[in-house]
Amino acid sequence: xxxxxxxxxxxxxxxxxxxxxxxxxxxxxxxxxxxxxxxxxxxxxxxxxxxxxxxxxxxxxxxxxxxxxxxxxxxxxxxxxxxxxxxxxxxxxxxxxxxxxxxxxxxxxxxxxxxxxxxxxxxxxxxxxxxxxxxxxxxxxxxxxxxxxxxxxxxxxxxxxxxxxxxxxxxxxxxxxxxxxxxxxxxxxxxxxxxxxxxxxxxxxxxxxxxxxxxxxxxxxxxxxxxxxxxxxxxxxxxxxxxxxxxxxxxxxxxxxxxxxxxxxxxxxxxxxxxxxxxxxxxxxxxxxxxxxxxxxxxxxxxxxxxxxxxxxxxxxxxxxxxxxxxxxxxxxxxxxxxxxxxxxxxxx
Numbered sequence: 136x137x138x139x140x141x142x143x144x145x146x147x148x149x150x151x152x153x154x155x156x157x158x159x160x161x162x163x164x165x166x167x168x169x170x171x172x173x174x175x176x177x178x179x180x181x182x183x184x185x186x187x188x189x190x191x192x193x194x195x196x197x198x199x200x201x202x203x204x205x206x207x208x209x210x211x212x213x214x215x216x217x218x219x220x221x222x223x224x225x226x227x228x229x230x231x232x233x234x235x236x237x238x239x240x241x242x243x244x245x246x247x248x249x250x251x252x253x254x255x256x257x258x259x260x261x262x263x264x265x266x267x268x269x270x271x272x273x274x275x276x277x278x279x280x281x282x283x284x285x286x287x288x289x290x291x292x293x294x295x296x297x298x299x300x301x302x303x304x305x306x307x308x309x310x311x312x313x314x315x316x317x318x319x320x321x322x323x324x325x326x327x328x329x330x331x332x333x334x335x336x337x338x339x340x341x342x343x344x345x346x347x348x349x350x351x352x353x354x355x356x357x358x359x360x361x362x363x364x365x366x367x368x369x370x371x372x373x374x375x376x377x378x379x380x381x382x383x384x385x386x387x388x389x390x391x392x393x394x395x396x397x398x399x400x401x402x403x404x405x406x407x408x409x410x411x412x413x414x415x416x417x418x419x420x421x422x423x424x425x426x427x428x429x430x431x432x433x434x435x436x437x438x439x440x441x442x443x444x445x446x447x448x449x450x451x452x453x454x455x456x457x458x459x460x461x462x463x464x465x466x467x468x469x470x471x472x473x474x475x476x477x478x479x480x481x482x483x484x
Contacts, residue, residue, distance in 0.1 A: 239309025
């Protein structure tokens, strides 16, 4: 089994801090090229991670997707480019991995799914949280029956807003906190519950960032499953205090609680200048006072295990555990939640 020769599309924060550091630790992963519109960040990442090829400018997408040395394209671009990038990669016979959310809506996601199936390429949906060691451990306990029958999953993701400007424009991003964070939350709940989602009640409003966006900066989705189970997703772009990731699982014979970003085992207090403190953790608002550093963020959040799984599967010519079909289901759930926001009723998925 040979290595997976990957072309990375994107040069943002998640690529720089999570994806590329993870790929550097995977023996069978070879990052052949990095491509994005802007030259400076692409060349900086290539220098930092020892990547030999760079593509930038107006034709970066076409050039990377037609590179004969690349067999897998990893799409980490803004949401509005996911469809075009998937089509370009698939029509050139490249296997694809796409960062969450798959599409801005279910229509885009379905077009992407249709394309990868039509061209017969392998495809992975990069939902890192279902590969987190904490999530995986609890899922194992659920599968063994340690919690009994799971009937309620509550998930929460919150911080004070995204890294990049395009997130705040719903035409480019597809939505606000519900799409950006809810795609994580509903997929983790679906993973734990293991049943078909049938209907959803959604709520969302712009409560804080009214001068910055028309998208919802706070949202809630309650998903009902075929067996009557409930998945509850809370999401906020307006919560101070840094990234907040929590999960609660309730079963007939037990319960599980995960606090990824507060219960880290490390607490630091400092009044040193921020330039001495440096990077501490994703979405940290300040570099002084109490902080909760995370050991190996790219591993704890699931990126390392996710990409190891994709590389192992692709190197064997197999579909991974999370595919474009899973991403399409997530988009369908979120589309129904947005519809419910307007109707005020439960909406079918």
